[in-house]
Amino acid sequence: MPEPTPLFLVGAGGFGREVAALVEAVNTQTPRWALQGFVDDDPALHDTDVMGHPVRGGVDWLAQQRGPRFALALGDGESRRAVADRLAAADLQPAALVHPTVSVHRTVTLGPGAILCRGAAPTVDVQVGPHAVLDQHCTVGHDAVLDACVSLRPGAHISGAVHLETGVTVGAGAVVLPRVTVGAGATVGAGAVVPDDLPPHCTAVGVPARPQ
Ligand SMILES: CC(C)(COP(=O)(O)OP(=O)(O)OC[C@H]1O[C@@H](n2cnc3c(N)ncnc32)[C@H](O)[C@@H]1OP(=O)(O)O)[C@@H](O)C(=O)NCCC(=O)NCCS
Known part of the structure; x- marks a missing residue:
């Protein structure tokens, strides 16, 4: 079986927690994702723990990573579009x-x-x-x-x-x-x-x- 793929969730709010639970549900069937944590542009959340996962930094921090997958766990579609644009040039693939x-x-x-x-x-x-x-x-x-x-x-x-x-x-x-x-x-x-x-x-x- 392939190794779980590293994954970050952008957005550590209510929908972010719902998506983290979705990832847990997927992994109980097949260990598909290795959730590395959240990313959120609210600095008050940085280095906190959300549902047992660290909030690692903001979108600019994520853009500097190489290789992991990400999903935009933001309820608002305009926010997702804006973050997708910011990450378009990064070496990251959406999941x-x-x-x-x-x-x-x-x-x-x-x-x-x-x-x-x-x-x-x-x-x-x-x-x-x-x-x-x-x-x-x-x-x-x-x-x-x-x-x-x-x-x-x-x-x-x-x-x-x-x-x-x-x-x-x-x-x-x-x-x-x-x-x-x-x-x-x-x-x-x-x-x-x-x-x-x-x-x-x-x-x-x-x-x-x-x-x-
Ligand atoms: C339509 C919507 C976007 C409007 O939001 P808003 O711009 O903040 O509007 P307001 O709450 O100020 O309401 C403006 C007027 O529209 C009415 N209104 C708001 N939502 C309404 C709806 N869904 N159906 C009928 N009338 C609605 C309000 O009663 C208010 O009427 P009034 O001017 O006579 O007092 C919002 O109410 C809505 O339905 N969003 C969907 C939310 C949703 O599905 N959430 C799921 C969470 S997981």
Whole structure:
């Protein structure tokens, strides 16, 4: 069996701890990752212990390391995009992290650094972009395309052939109906139902969802 791969998590906050638990769950099935610790730009966290792992420094510290994998355990998609840009020139590869409860069909593609949490359910011919986060128990239907740094909050439902452009956030329990395109950077509020395309950078709430 191959040696576990060294891994750092960027972000030692609430979502960071959830992703650390995801890594523990993966390792109980197969010892895949050697979690080396967290990285966080909040200096108050440096040299502290989070869930039994050290916070080693900030993103600039991580950028100087050679070889380990990393995952962006930041809930906010814009923050993930900004950190990914800062690490683009570093000698580091993102790791896609998939909870052992998640079934990834062979027709589903996962971009580097994608994080699929407990119970996330992409079906077939789904494209999940780099550093996208599918939180617990969200569903994604056939032929959906999720661009980089998309965030699906718990229980969001994305129908078939939906296109979520870069940095879109879909709130908890929201539903995006078939073939809808949501523009880059838009936010869909918790519990919304989205029947029509949404423009970039809007916030839309309600049933049917309308930009505020
Ligand atoms: C839509 C959202 C992004 C708006 O956040 P915001 O810009 O901070 O907005 P506010 O909380 O100031 O609310 C603005 C107005 O929208 C209403 N509103 C907020 N969220 C709403 C929602 N999901 N559905 C319907 N109305 C909503 C508020 O009641 C308020 O109405 P008012 O002006 O009549 O008082 C946020 O409320 C939301 O739903 N985020 C998703 C959060 C989520 O899913 N988290 C999961 C955690 S894991």
